[in-house]
Amino acid sequence: MLNSLELAALSQAVSNEARVLYCLYLLPQSQSDDSKITIHNKDILALLNSTDKRISLGREISALFEELHHAGLIDIQGEHDFQKSLNRHRVTLLLNKAGKDLQDSDLHAQHQKISVSWRPDNHLFEQICALVGVIDLHFDAEELGEFIAYWLGRPESQHTPYQWTQKFVLHLKHRRIRKPISGEKSKVGHQWVETQAGIEFDDNVKKLVKKYSEQS
Missing domain, CATH: 1.10.10 (Arc Repressor Mutant, subunit A)
Structure with missing residues (x-):
């Protein structure tokens, strides 16, 4: 249904x-x-x-x-x-198994253009990342700026808060599937993630790593 x-x-x-x-x-x-x-x-x-x-x-x-x-x-x-x-x-x-909180009417009621100051809602961002399998939840100014600049060039595009965050998460996922030109990055499954000293993956991330490694 x-x-x-x-x-x-x-x-x-x-x-x-x-x-x-x-x-x-x-x-x-x-x-x-x-x-x-x-x-x-x-x-x-x-x-x-x-x-x-x-x-x-x-x-x-x-x-x-x-x-x-x-x-x-x-x-x-x-x-x-x-x-x-x-x-x-x-x-x-993406929307079929979304939790009830993702169906909050405030996330879907108002369509608006992107702005220079746009930022994803942290809670919504984390939930959509979990839905689509984005492993590294960290994003930098370059990734955010690239996304905003792309949509600022399309002022006719208007989307709800949910849709903007969803597009940003998918932008990150597709960007990280491509091999990075430079920088210290490690490949986890199909995705390239930042290599940071002292970071240990918890059990959930280790399961994701194993899952994506088996599929690659």
Whole structure:
């Protein structure tokens, strides 16, 4: 069943094919214990072309996933290119398993532009990081400034406090998947994180490290 966050996201400018993909393919699979869903293009083609043959190429399916990604509904694990087939990639439904506190109406009611002084809410930031698997919660002025500068150049974009924080977390995740040009960083699973002396990982982080290492 759709929750209020999913319904609001699907009410945005999303194609009907993308809505069908989410509601009839992804959502039913999210009921299992595994929070990540594997994309099988063959099954998706059978679903979307049940009466008329509308879609035939893997990149056309990827374009639908890109719509859902931009609407804030999903995250794709690892490195990906929406111009290519996403077959066998893994998907996380970002809003489906969100806690009640993430459904606070104040986080979703008001759409606003980004500002130079924008900062993510700490509690919300930590929760979204946990949802999408961002390991290192530290971010520096360069990472924040890069994000703000990008969206300041798109003044037509207006989003809710939840959406801005979600976009920032995904920005950090995708940035850290790319190999750093310089600096003391260590690779944990698919992500590059700061190497800091004297830091010890707790049990939860060690489990994440093991999980991502097995998947890499």
